[in-house]
Amino acid sequence: MKSAVVVFPGLNRDRDMIAALTKIGGKAPAVVWHQETELPDVDLIVIPGGFSYGDYLRCGAIAARSPMMDIIRERADKGVKVLGVCNGFQILTEAGLLPGALMRNASLKFVCREVELEIANANTPFSNQYSDGQVIRCPVAHHDGNFFTDTETLASIEGNGQVIFRYTPETNPNGSINNIAGITNARGNVLGMMPHPENLIEPEHGGTDGRGIFAGLLA
Amino acid sequence: MKARVIVTLKNGVLDPQGQAIEGSLHSQGFDGVQSVRQGKVFDLELQTADADEAKAQIEAMCEKLLANTVIENFAIEIIG
Numbered sequence: 001m002k003s004a005v006v007v008f009p010g011l012n013r014d015r016d017m018i019a020a021l022t023k024i025g026g027k028a029p030a031v032v033w034h035q036e037t038e039l040p041d042v043d044l045i046v047i048p049g050g051f052s053y054g055d056y057l058r059c060g061a062i063a064a065r066s067p068m069m070d071i072i073r074e075r076a077d078k079g080v081k082v083l084g085v086c087n088g089f090q091i092l093t094e095a096g097l098l099p100g101a102l103m104r105n106a107s108l109k110f111v112c113r114e115v116e117l118e119i120a121n122a123n124t125p126f127s128n129q130y131s132d133g134q135v136i137r138c139p140v141a142h143h144d145g146n147f148f149t150d151t152e153t154l155a156s157i158e159g160n161g162q163v164i165f166r167y168t169p170e171t172n173p174n175g176s177i178n179n180i181a182g183i184t185n186a187r188g189n190v191l192g193m194m195p196h197p198e199n200l201i202e203p204e205h206g207g208t209d210g211r212g213i214f215a216g217l218l219a
Numbered sequence: 220m221k222a223r224v225i226v227t228l229k230n231g232v233l234d235p236q237g238q239a240i241e242g243s244l245h246s247q248g249f250d251g252v253q254s255v256r257q258g259k260v261f262d263l264e265l266q267t268a269d270a271d272e273a274k275a276q277i278e279a280m281c282e283k284l285l286a287n288t289v290i291e292n293f294a295i296e297i298i299g
Binding site: 058108 | 235236239285290
C-alpha cells in the first residue's frame with residue numbers, strides 16, 4: 001500500500017499526518033507539494049488539515065481550484081482512495097468530490113477539544129477496523145466544521161450509508177446537521193472528516209482510538 | 220467595465236454570524252432589528268466594455284469560485 005500526502009500552502013497538520021502514515025503503515029508516504037504536476041502512483045491520497053491559503057474566501061475554496069485537485073479528481077474517478085481531514089475535508093467539499101459544505105461553527109468559536117465519534121458505517125475501507133455503533137474518542141480543532149447540506153442531499157447520503165462518523169449528540173462541537181463528522185462520496189472511495197484521527201494513534205497521545213482508520217487503509 | 224457581486228447565504232441556511240451581529244445591534248439599543256443576514260461583496264473590474272459579456276463572465280466566476288452554490292446565492296450588478 002503506497003500513500004501520498006498532498007501539501008497546500010498554509011496547511012499545518014501535514015507532519016502529524018506523515019508521522020501517522022509512517023508509523024502505522026511502516027513506510028513513509030510520498031509528500032507532494034501542490035504545484036507539482038505529477039502525483040506518484042499510489043493507493044491512498046491524503047489531504048491533511050490546516051489553513052490552506054489562510055482560509056481566504058471560504059475554507060478550502062482556493063486549494064480546491066488548484067491544478068493538483070484536477071489530478072486528485074482523476075485518481076478518485078479511477079477508484080483511488082482519498083482521505084481529507086479537517087481542512088482536507090473542506091477542500092474536498094469545495095472541489096465537489098464530496099457533497100455538502102462546512103460552515104462556521106454554530107457557536108462561532110474555534111473549538112479545540114476531544115469529542116466522541118460513533119461509527120455510523122463500519123463497512124468501508126476507512127472504518128472497517130471498528131464496528132457499527134462503536135464510540136471512539138477523537139480530537140477536533142476547527143472554526144468551520146458545521147456540516148450542512150440541503151434536505152434532499154442529506155436524505156441521499158444517509159440512505160446510501162455515506163455517513164461514516166457522527167459526533168455523539170452531547171459532544172457535537174459545531175452544530176453539524178445530523179451530528180455528521182465524516183462522510184464518503186457515493187462510490188465510497190473518498191472520505192472527509194473534521195476530527196483528527198492522526199492525533200490519537202499512540203499511548204503518548206493519550207489514546208490510540210484513531211489508529212483503526214489508518215490501519216484499515218494501509219492494511 | 221465595473222461590476223459588483225453580492226454573495227448571500229441561501230434561505231434556510233443557518234447564519235450564526237448574522238445572529239451574533241443581530242444580538243450586538245439589540246444590545247446597542249437597535250431594538251427594531253428583526254433579522255440580520257450577512258454576506259460578501261466583490262468589486263470587479265473587467266477588460267470587456269460589453270455588459271452582457273461581463274455578466275456572462277462573472278456568472279461563470281461565481282459558479283466556479285466566488286460563491287459556494289451549495290449554501291450561497293449570488294447577485295451581479297453591472298456598475299458601468
